[in-house]
Amino acid sequence: MxxxxxxxxxxxxxxxxxxxxxxxxxxxxxxxVARGEHVTLLGPSGCGKTTTLRAIAGLETPSGGxxxxxxxxxxxxxxxxxxxxxxxGISMVFQSYAVWPHMSVFDNVAYGLRVRKTPRxxxxxxxDRALGLVQMRNFADRSASLLSGGQQQRVALARAIxxxxxxxxxxxxxxxxxxxxxxxxxxxxxxxxxxxDITSVYVTHDQEEALAISDRVIVMHVGGIEQIGSPEDIYxxxxxxxxxxxxxxxxxxxxxxxxxxxxxxxxxxxxxxxLRAWASHPPRGDEATVAVRTAHIGLTVKGAEKATDGAxxxxxxxxxxxxxxxxxxxxxxxxxxxxxxxxLIVRRPPTDLFAEGAEVTASFTPEHCVLLEG
Numbered sequence: 001m002x003x004x005x006x007x008x009x010x011x012x013x014x015x016x017x018x019x020x021x022x023x024x025x026x027x028x029x030x031x032x033v034a035r036g037e038h039v040t041l042l043g044p045s046g047c048g049k050t051t052t053l054r055a056i057a058g059l060e061t062p063s064g065g066x067x068x069x070x071x072x073x074x075x076x077x078x079x080x081x082x083x084x085x086x087x088x089g090i091s092m093v094f095q096s097y098a099v100w101p102h103m104s105v106f107d108n109v110a111y112g113l114r115v116r117k118t119p120r121x122x123x124x125x126x127x128d129r130a131l132g133l134v135q136m137r138n139f140a141d142r143s144a145s146l147l148s149g150g151q152q153q154r155v156a157l158a159r160a161i162x163x164x165x166x167x168x169x170x171x172x173x174x175x176x177x178x179x180x181x182x183x184x185x186x187x188x189x190x191x192x193x194x195x196x197d198i199t200s201v202y203v204t205h206d207q208e209e210a211l212a213i214s215d216r217v218i219v220m221h222v223g224g225i226e227q228i229g230s231p232e233d234i235y236x237x238x239x240x241x242x243x244x245x246x247x248x249x250x251x252x253x254x255x256x257x258x259x260x261x262x263x264x265x266x267x268x269x270x271x272x273x274x275l276r277a278w279a280s281h282p283p284r285g286d287e288a289t290v291a292v293r294t295a296h297i298g299l300t301v302k303g304a305e306k307a308t309d310g311a312x313x314x315x316x317x318x319x320x321x322x323x324x325x326x327x328x329x330x331x332x333x334x335x336x337x338x339x340x341x342x343x344l345i346v347r348r349p350p351t352d353l354f355a356e357g358a359e360v361t362a363s364f365t366p367e368h369c370v371l372l373e374g
Contacts, residue, residue: 008035008070008071008166009035009036009069009070009166009167009198009199010032010033010034010035010068010069010070010071010199011032011033011056011067011068011069011167011199011201012032012066012067012068012069013029013030013031013032013052013056013065013066013067014030014065014066014067014068015028015029015030015064015065015066016028016029016030016052016055016062016064016065016066016067017029017062017063017064017065018048018051018052018055018060018062018063019063024223025048025051025223026048026051026052026055026062026223027048027222027223027224028065028224029048029052029065029220029223029224029225030065030225031218031225031228033199033200033201034199035199036197036198036199037199037200037215037216038190038193038200038202038213038214038215039200039201039202039214039215039216039217039218040201040202040203040204040209040210040213040214040216040217040218041053041201041202041203041204041218041220042204042205042207042210042217042218042219042220042247043205043219043220043221043246044205044221044246045205046222047220047221047222047223048220048222048223048224049203049205049220050171050172050203052220053169053171053201053203054171055067055075056069056090056167056169056201057085057088057090057092057169058074058075058082058083058084058085058086058087058088058090059085061082062075062077063077064077065077066078066079069088069089069090069166069167070089070166074088088167089165089166089167090165090166090167090168090169091112091160091161091163091165091167091168091169092160092168092169092170092171093156093157093160093168093169093170093171093173094156094171094173095171095172095173095175095176096176097149097152097153097155097156097176098156099144099147099152099155099156100144101143101144101145102143102144102145103143103144104140104141104142104143104144105131105136105139105140105141105142105143105144105147105155106127106131106140106141108144108155108159109127109130109131109155109158109159109162110123110127110162111159112159112162112163113126113127113162113163116163118163126162126163126164127140127158127162128140129162130158130159130161130162131158133158133161133192133195133196134154134155134157134158134188134192135154135188136151136154136155136158139151139155149176149177149178149181150177150181150184150185153173153174153176153177153185156173157173157189157192161192161196161198165198166198166199167198167199167200167201168193168196168198168199168200168201169200169201169202169203170189170200170201170202170203171203172203172204172205173189173202174186174189174204174206174209175204175206182209186209186212186213189213190212190213193213202214207246207247207248210231210247211231211234211235211247211248212231214231215230216228216229216230216231217229217230217231217234217247219234219242219243219246219247221242221246226239226240226242226243227239227240227243234247235247235248235293236293236367236368236370237280237370238250238291238370238372239280239372239373240372240373240374241289241291241372241374244291244370244372248293248294248295249293249294249295249345249347250291250292250293250294251291251292251293251294251297251344251345252289252290252291252372253267253269253275253289253290253291253292253341253342254269254287254288254289254341255267255268255269255270255275255288255289255290255341256268256286256287256288257283257285257286257288257371258274258286260279260282260283263278263279263280264276264277264278264279264366265277265278265279265283265371267288267290267369267371269340269341270340270341270342271339271340271341272340273319273340273341275290275317275319275366275369276316276317276366276369277290277366277369277370277371278366278367278368278369278370278371279370279371280370280371281371281373283371284373284374288371288372289371289372290369290370290371290372291369291370291372292344292364292368292369292370293368294334294345294346294347295332295347296364296365296368297344297346297347297362297363297364297368298348298362298363298364299323299335299337299346299348299352299354299360299361299362299363300360300361300363301354301358301359301360301361302320302358302359302360302361316363316364316365316366316368317363317364317365317366317369318361318362318363319339319340319361319362319363320339320340320359320360320361320362321337321338321339321344321359321360321361321362322337322338322339322357322358322359322360323335323336323337323338323354323355323356323357323358323360324336324337324338324343324356325356326354326355326356328350329347330350331350332347332348332349332350333347333348333349333350333352333353334346334347335347335348335354337360337362339362344362346362
């Protein structure tokens with residue numbers, strides 16, 4: 001069987017189902033990845049994200065649905081078609097680097113090309129190009145056993161891109177690195193993906209990582225898709241309680257919808273307070289929940305003339321409260337504020353200092369007070 005020619009790299013997953021006995025790991029998942037797009041599957045352990053990725057790679061056999069790469073079916077339950085992994089024209093970077101310690105860096109990267117019986121001169125050129133892209137050209141002759149974790153991950157990346165695949169898959173490739181190196185590698189991965197203009201699907205449980213490197217994010221939960229959107233949409237406009245709670249830090253406030261109009265609603269909460277909230281969908285009944293990101297709430301001392309940056313008390317919601325706890329977290333200060341409807345978690349820059357026990361006004365705009373579905 002010849003390798004599929006998937007030059008445009010577009011991925012189409014339709015009604016994908018993967019079962020293990022009576023357990024359904026992936027339940028009717030559908031999405032597309034455009035040519036050159038970087039899409040991240042984000043979710044907690046057991047949500048089906050890695051199983052979905054492995055099904056695209058051909059490492060898992062689905063129970064239903066279809067997967068097309070470059071317009072060609074690599075799996076189709078209806079057509080009883082399942083192209084072997086090595087014939088799909090894709091490459092994969094794993095959580096474990098799978099770098100062979102007994103080989104040099106050059107030989108590690110060249111391995112896949114030699115298996116494909118690529119001419120020697122072309123191997124040398126492709127390996128040099130790949131190592132250059134990951135800034136490892138000067139390490140070509142070094143034994144892989146002498147590399148750091150970050151360097152080994154770069155070698156794994158170089159090996160994956162050496163034969164110019166149409167699709168690149170990542171299975172939590174940075175999870176074994178320390179926090180500082182992981183942050184640096186995010187930047188490098190994003191820049192590399194843009195330079196290569198390659199279609200890629202990335203799996204992670206780290207929401208900060210997903211937001212930082214993706215063109216679009218697919219949030220998964222218990223085998224299904226909760227929301228698909230740009231990182232900005234996922235963060236600023238969560239659709240469900242799960243997305244609001246899993247991606248970023250948010251206050252979930254229960255109450256009743258009392259009036260609607262122009263995309264905004266009146267939302268009544270405990271203590272007789274009414275908030276203005278933003279709704280992307282018609283409310284279903286009057287009982288509902290809104291989400292307010294902790295970073296979108298401003299604080300001002302009660303009676304002060306000017307609120308902290310990001311809070312417009314004239315055009316938004318302004319509620320009185322008392323600071324119960326102040327926690328210094330380095331890049332931000334987290335406040336726990338008691339108010340009529342319970343407690344608000346507020347994150348402010350470390351320059352915004354308020355004393356515990358201070359009476360304050362917490363303020364946020366209607367667009368940052370988002371009505372959730374369900």
